[in-house]
Amino acid sequence: MNDKSDQISPFLVYFLIVKIQIGVGVLGFQRIIIQSAGHDAWMAVIISGVVFSLGIWGMYKLLNRHDMDLIGIQKRLFGKWLGGLLNIILQMEIYKIISSTKKSIL
Numbered sequence: 001m002n003d004k005s006d007q008i009s010p011f012l013v014y015f016l017i018v019k020i021q022i023g024v025g026v027l028g029f030q031r032i033i034i035q036s037a038g039h040d041a042w043m044a045v046i047i048s049g050v051v052f053s054l055g056i057w058g059m060y061k062l063l064n065r066h067d068m069d070l071i072g073i074q075k076r077l078f079g080k081w082l083g084g085l086l087n088i089i090l091q092m093e094i095y096k097i098i099s100s101t102k103k104s105i106l
Helices: 010-065 070-078 080-105
Strands: none
Touching: 010 070, 070 080
């Protein structure tokens, strides 16, 4: 693993994740939800925020438990082939999120 001076502190990772959540929400998430949910949209926003935060918390705990990156953890837990397949699916999902966010900004 890399030297501790080359790594980002947990506080900065948390700060970055919270700012990304707020940024995506401000860029149009509420407008899209309110069109379909009406006045009950605030519940969907709160529930999705809580679910997303719990997912990030679980990933953070998993990364702290295994002293390696997410790709290595998936290969260790699921084996070479299934872990590799999950890593490809994860990379495609991240690419999809980045491209859809880029489209909504532009």
